[in-house]
Amino acid sequence: MSRFKRPSQLGSLLSDLVDDLGLAGRLDEAKVEETWKQVVGPQAGRVTRRVRMHGGTLTVYLTDATWRHALHAQRAEWRERLNDALGSEAVSEIVFR
Secondary structure, eight states, rough: OOOSSOOOOOHHHHHHHHHHOOOHHHHHHHHHHHHHHHHHHHHHHHHHHHHHHEETEEEEEEOOOOHHHHHTTTHHHHHHHHHHTTSSOSSSSEOOO
């Protein structure tokens, strides 16, 4: 009997490690925040203070009420663009605060 296991791919090992440590949710949230700033562009990205993901609801905290109103009016379009960029239907609702 060999004492060595079959070689595994690094991506598979890292994915297992992230799952074992319970970090998948945090990594997903970080990915959503970065993707949000890419999707909305630099101007809206500058007024974004924080992005939180809970379940399928994305809460975007903004520093400017005018931007909050403008983004809220087009939230369905932003949700669609964000999900397209993420490659999944991870975001079911966007709330602006």
